[in-house]
Amino acid sequence: MVVMRDPVIQVEGLRCSYGDFEAVRGVDFEVARGELFGLLGTNGAGKTTTLEAVEGLRRTSGGVVRVLGSDPVADRKAIRPRIGIMLQDSGFPADLTVAEMVAFWRETSTRTSDADAAIEALDLGHRRDVRIKQLSGGERRRLDLLLATLGGPEVLFLDEPTTGLDPESRLRVWDVVRGLLANGTTIVLTTHYLEEAEALAERIAIMHRGRIAVAGRVADVLARQPARIGFDVPAGFDVGVLPMLSGDVVHEPSGRVEVRTAELQRDLGDLLDWARADGRVLTGLRANHASLDDVFHAVRADGKAVTR
């Protein structure tokens, strides 16, 4: 693991159990000041448990957690004023209005903040005097984010911040997150939307069954997975006529050839040269680098793979 200059969060050998079930089985990661670290994983992989342990909401059964240099449970009083937490599911008193909830949350915080500006920033201005029980799911989630970010915490934890949001609301949340990053906020985000991690995260870790299966910079993690080339072929096509490619060639029953290759440029070049020489048109041709989807599926398919 790369030793960081200024780690804001350090997690070593973290373990958490629910009774006999060990949900987190030895997780290590560090988050540097000002970066966005994405924690991804299959459902039940232990993302939320890990996050709640780092936030100091859950007792651990092993390992060390440091947030801003301190223990989040023992030094809660010192740490809490400096962090913001958006849980995956937490509720509101249904009978308060948006403005009342924000005002109340400001009073319980030692950070100074501008309630009206915060309400406007998350597009809740027209809903400020509406009771929370009348808000839509997306509006509640934005209010959730508003409270977590109120007063500009140094470290922000976002547990699936855009789950259940429509695309427009999601982009708005992304804008808010990017704005916080630009201001130097350190962010840990869990998500099961891979495009969200690709859009926002510098580094990611993918959890599977309580452990980190893959971790690193997004580009590096993607580079470890083979790229794909695909095109349609007529019925009765014999893949034997294709030129020698470095990647694996699969002729799918749907009448499509898929090539998985670590040498995208070379294989694509060879393929195009062959097609031109042969006078063929490759319909439905696609060539792309691995996506996080591919990494995700690889992790799922090979649960034991531990790539560090």
Add this chain to the structure above:
Amino acid sequence: MILALSRTEWTLLLRNKTAASLALGMPLLIGALLVANGSSDWTFTITLQLVMMLGFTVYMTVTTSLVARRQDLYLKRLRTGEASDPVVITGLLVPTTLLGLAQAVVLLGVTTFAGAPLPDRPLMLVLAVVGGAAMCCAIGVATTGFTSTPELAQITTAPFFFALLGGAIWPLVADSVDLRMLLVPGGPLAVLVKAAWGGPTDHVGPAAVALAAWVAIGCGLAVRLFRWEPRA
């Protein structure tokens, strides 16, 4: 911080009509009926008023509202903020407790106006009211541990509520106080109220100890049983 929590809790209490009518209306209604009925035994009336206040306004409201806040995942949210766990709980308990104390004052005022004498030993009365409120808060928090929904609170609060009521009536109707009566939660309260209005004081010491013990038991159970999140 406690003030902000309490003010919000007070707002929520008033905006929930069922909870508000239970906490505000019930003890006053029953208290007024007791007075309207007329009484030759003012100690009996006052003890029952006090027990109604403690049972409905403090005990049942504490349990019901904490369970409702937990079910709404609002308690979970409060834990993500800067307030410590004891501050959160205290903040949520303050409004109901103050409401109960205010009702005690109102009921005593009405009862006095209706002809009841003033207490000879007001300190005993204060001890009963404050000790009783502390006991009901603590047991109320503990009761949330085996109450999964606010609706269920009507059932889960019944045993302690009746122990409070029955325990208070027992020393009032018995010829003499014996120590068993002090073991039931309402018993010490009745003994203290009796003593406040000129009754015998020989059991005041044990009653105070018994009340303190109930507060301690309640706190112990509360710490053990209280949960911040609904069971998954």
